[in-house]
């Protein structure tokens with residue numbers, strides 16, 4: 364047991380991140396709280412613009428002006444990253460916390476062979492020989508579905524296809540064995556079969572190394588196959604949160620139910636996919652109502668004020684005045 368085993372790897376408390384734009388203050392992240400234990404995987408889902416990336420960037424200290432954390436705490440192994448001095452923060456972010464971006468070239472070094480980059484990742488944290496590190500690198504590429512891994516190891520990033528580059532970038536992040544990885548939709552552009560293979564390898568390595576993982580995606584089926592926990596974001600706030608099994612089996616928020624209803628597997632044969640009618644509100648002009656009110660079938664007078672998070676079911680958090688009474692039955696397979 365290490366000293367860190369008793370505290371969660373990550374505890375975000377009431378995080379608020381604003382962009383101070385010429386058009387006004389844009390509350391991109393508002394009152395977001397998340398807890399992540401070692402080796403656990405959280406799927407952070409929501410439509411485009413709901414604040415997923417800004418949440419990830421806030422945790423990683425990657426926010427650029429005009430973005431600023433204006434409230435809350437980000438406790439990494441008990442230490443608040445928001446108030447930590449820059450030097451310690453940079454060292455943590457370089458060693459213990461990693462990001463996997465949509466674009467693999469954000470992390471790959473274009474002038475180094477894949478082999479050198481992967482071996483360095485392994486040797487940074489394991490006392491094994493170079494040859495053993497190379498073997499581990501080759502095996503990891505193989506289990507991510509990369510054919511002829513020896514040949515790929517000798518290649519430079521530009522000699523690989525986009526999908527292979529992405530797999531290499533993901534493998535490198537995992538081989539570093541950081542305590543926390545935040546992945547921002549890295550598999551969205553990949554073929555579904557390859558994606559499934561990568562997700563299974565990611566899950567295996569995260570569990571094995573005790574890496575806590577936040578996987579940002581707009582795709583609920585990815586979360587169903589990969590994650591233990593889920594947080595659904597809407598207009599900068601978390602509207603529903605809990606274990607994947609609980610939330611996907613018994614979604615309580617109308618937005619989560621809408622997302623599940625719009626999955627291809629969940630509409631009856633011959634029916635068109637159910638889409639959630641309406642648009643997300645402009646964050647620069649958020650109404651003082653529940654942000655989902657204008658699109659909600661269950662809207663009432665109560666919804667003219669903003670709902671707080673409540674716990675209508677044990678461990679299942681919902682930001683809604685009218686959580687579902689009848690649980691919905693969905694046919695998703697949990698990984």
Ligand SMILES: Nc1ncnc2c1ncn2[C@@H]1O[C@H](COP(=O)(O)OP(=O)(O)OP(=O)(O)O)[C@@H](O)[C@H]1O
Nearest residue numbers: 382384389391410411412413414415416417418646
């Ligand atoms: N540099 C910036 N300046 C002003 N507003 C920004 C900036 N970056 C992000 N935003 C705003 O913050 C909000 C949240 O954006 P974010 O990128 O986190 O959404 P997302 O859920 O990750 O969407 P996507 O799935 O499209 O990446 C959006 O309204 C976006 O326009």
